[in-house]
Amino acid sequence: MTTLRMAAAAAEFGxxxxxxxxxxxxLIKEARADGIRLLALPxxxxxxxxxxxxxxxxxxEGPPALPLDGPEIRRxxxxxxxxxxxxxxxxxxxDTRYNSVVCVSGDGVLGNHRKVHQPLSEDASYSSGDRFRAFDTPVGRIGMMICxxxxxPESARALALDGAQIGVCVSAWPGARTNATANLENDRWKRRFDLFDRARALENQIVWLSANQTGRFGSLRFVGSAKVVxxxxxxxxxxxxxxGVAIAELDVVQALETARRSMGHLRDRRPETYDLSPGAVTA
Structure with a gap:
């Protein structure tokens, strides 16, 4: 049995x-000292x-725009x-800016994803990505997404079908914009955040890391709730x-095999019945 110690961080960045x-x-140094091999930051x-x-x-003016092959990513x-x-x-x-997430090791860039789905007015600041692709890393095959x-559901499913064993979703997920609650534990957007994390892991039967911002930034108050599912x-x-940092250790390959042994959600799909083309579903 080969176990992987992994972690997702909830932290405040500006x-x-x-x-x-x-x-x-x-956070990286503390994770290394704790034997963590895979760490997700927000x-x-x-x-x-x-x-x-x-x-x-x-x-x-928004965050500084950093090239994928620039000194900051090398750092x-x-x-x-x-x-x-x-x-x-x-x-x-x-001349284009993307809301992106990068996966690195000391060997350099392992993978990069540009956020595809943009909420509210985010498209005024970023262009949209156009694909979901999994990639191989020293800790297994990973698929990334953003917030x-x-x-x-199609996002995580595309990654799972591309062989992702671990889904990593990094977020700057805020609390509700209207009828906000003083206690974020009772916030309805926090509940949605948690539900999506569990559903995406379960329906694709993959391990899931979810990192998120905390604290306040401008008018936004982030819900934290980093987790391993x-x-x-x-x-x-x-x-x-x-x-904080959510930490878990498990044999990823064994975890997927166990989850998929009886009811394999990817194996048992019936794609010929899923006509998702525009106009296919009528009243």
Missing amino acids: RDLEEDFQIAER EACLGGYLLSLDDSAELD LAALAEEMTVVAGYCEAAN YDKAF DAGGEILADTGVAA
């Missing part, structure tokens, strides 16, 4: 890139997220060393709404 790197370095942890998702809000890879680290950032590609991506949809570790 616009100061150097300060963000200090936080990331601390969406936009390098440079911060947006101050608001309202069309009418006054925004700043992150150097910090990772033998670990596999996933982290969100604003990607600069020619609102996980609200769409097993292939049966059970939460193995959860930070709650506070900052």
Whole structure:
């Protein structure tokens, strides 16, 4: 049996890139000391997220845009060393900005994903990605997504069908915008966040890591709730709404085999019955 010790972080990151790197370095060092081999950091942890998702809000210039092959991503890879680290950032590609997540080790970039689904007014700040692809890493085959991506079952299913054993979703998921509750534990958007994490793991029978921002940034108050979910949809570790690190250890291959032994959701699909083309479903 080969076990993997993995973790997802709930932490507060802002616009100061150097300060963000200090936080990331601390979390990576603490994870390494705890024997963690796979660590997920939140969406936009390098440079911060947006101050608001309202069309009418006054925004700043947004996070610094970093090229995938630039010095900042190389710095992150150097910090990772033998670990596999996933982290969100604003990607600069020619004159286009993407809300992206990168997976690195000391060997460099292992994978990169551009957020496909954009909530509310996020498309005013970022262009949209156009694909979901899994990729191989030293800790197994991983599929990545960002925040609102996980609200769409097709996102995680595409990754699972591409062989992802571990789904990693990084987020800057806030509490509800209306009828907000003082206690984030009772927030309805937090409940949705948790439901999506468990559902995406269960329906695809994959291990799931969910990292999220905490604290306040602009008008947004993030719900934390970083977690590790097993292939049966059970939460193995959860930070709650506070900052922290959710840590779990399991044999990923065995976990998938066990979950899929009797009812294999990928195996038992009937794709010939799923006509998802526009206009296929009528009243």
